[in-house]
Amino acid sequence: MADEQVGATRSLASKIEWLIQNRWPAGSRPPRNNVDVAAAISEATGEELSSTTIWKLRTGRSDNPQLKTLKALSTFFGVPIGYFGDDEEGDETADQIAASSLVGKSGLNREALRALVEMSDGGRQLVADFIISAARLERGRSKPGG
Template sequence: MLHDLGERLSGLITALYPDERRRPGYARLARMIRETTGGTISATYLWELATGRKRNVTLEQLGVLAAFFGVPLEYFINDEVSRRVNAQLALAVALRDAKVRSLALRAEGLSPASLDALLTIVNEARRVENLDRVGEEAHDTGEQPDRPEAQRS
């Protein structure tokens, strides 16, 4: 819901600009938003939204933010849409790492048994390194939750 607006907006900024040293400031972001979408959001207001200090935002402003970040407007107001988009963003961020990409590409074509063994190894490595277990519900079962049942093979 809108109480998560700051968290969602700052998450989008971080996903788009993961390197803090290269992340644009709010003034530059506001200018980029204006140049890209034609919509106007001040740097101060953008900062207030991203930090949760302000929550009073119009649908028009949410539309401008959605257009700039390439997410559906519903991302900001619907928890389920937000969860799906965040999962996609997490995948995109993970795939920026060349070693993660290499691992994923090398897994292509392996048998289901080999993929299961690989997932077991990765899950154990994540446990040893005290990392969260990620995406097991969809990936360990081979399910693709965003596809309608009729399209599954």
């Protein structure tokens, strides 16, 4: 998640967008649009969601969905419903899910995580600083004119 949001609660829209981009079920065709997202969630959970609902949630035009909508999202993406909370606990849950999603992707595996745990506080801080710097650099490259 973006480091600009550290210390501030992440929006529901950013959490849902992160799930769509990073926790889409393996083996399922990636969604091309909100119609695809709504159809996949509805089919998998039995809870009828409209593409308009998905659009409103993804864009932040709606930040207070019905409980049944949150349950459907939670079930589909395999996250606890607390993930969607707008408090520190929700953000901690989101951080844990993001961390667990990295295991096995892009070379970050259990061995790398164990090595990180075994490092000194200074070593872990150095790694954290490097990750934040690399993320900023990548964000700058992905922006037009960056």
